[in-house]
Amino acid sequence: MYTPSRFHESRPAVLQALIEAHPLGTVVTHGAAGLNADHIPFEYSAPTEGAPFGTLRAHVARANPLWQQDGSAVMVVFQGPAGYISPSLYEEKPISGKVVPTWNYAVVHGHGVLRAVDDPVWLQALLARLTDQHEAGREHQWAVGDAPPAYVETLKKAIVGIEIVLTRLDGKWKLSQNRPQADQLAVAAELPALAQWMRTR
Numbered sequence: 001m002y003t004p005s006r007f008h009e010s011r012p013a014v015l016q017a018l019i020e021a022h023p024l025g026t027v028v029t030h031g032a033a034g035l036n037a038d039h040i041p042f043e044y045s046a047p048t049e050g051a052p053f054g055t056l057r058a059h060v061a062r063a064n065p066l067w068q069q070d071g072s073a074v075m076v077v078f079q080g081p082a083g084y085i086s087p088s089l090y091e092e093k094p095i096s097g098k099v100v101p102t103w104n105y106a107v108v109h110g111h112g113v114l115r116a117v118d119d120p121v122w123l124q125a126l127l128a129r130l131t132d133q134h135e136a137g138r139e140h141q142w143a144v145g146d147a148p149p150a151y152v153e154t155l156k157k158a159i160v161g162i163e164i165v166l167t168r169l170d171g172k173w174k175l176s177q178n179r180p181q182a183d184q185l186a187v188a189a190e191l192p193a194l195a196q197w198m199r200t201r
Contacts, residue, residue: 009171053166070116080106111168117161
């Protein structure tokens, strides 16, 4: 990923926060058929001694060949907030007109080796954690235990777990750091979803 120094983000807590806020990752693999991308919601676990950048866990359909990439190097892309920036927001626009459109965004690339996990106990625990994570905050929360046990067992046979111990995290926060403060304030006002992320820079 091309990352000019002013857009580079390396603080672990900031990178991890984006993954947790936007857990739908794009898993990029390269196999015999060439490049492939799968879009999967992940659970992120904090760094440990054996996983200094954390660990990603998810599950895929058994019919999905991704899990058969067991032992392969992969990259997982997490896309945070993004938005188009109009030149009309810049102070220079009425002065010289020497401004052009751009795009602001925050993104994290996680690198590691994929491990397939075909273990019903491991899967049951993962399904419960993922469900609890994404149901949190809902008025009427659903739990895995709300479904009939036999039904859950049948569906578990149709999925395989994947785990990626992260060996590297790369972040790019392209959030108007190269613009004057007045332009940054105008962009933040126009795109409130990006304003919080701009403040982290």
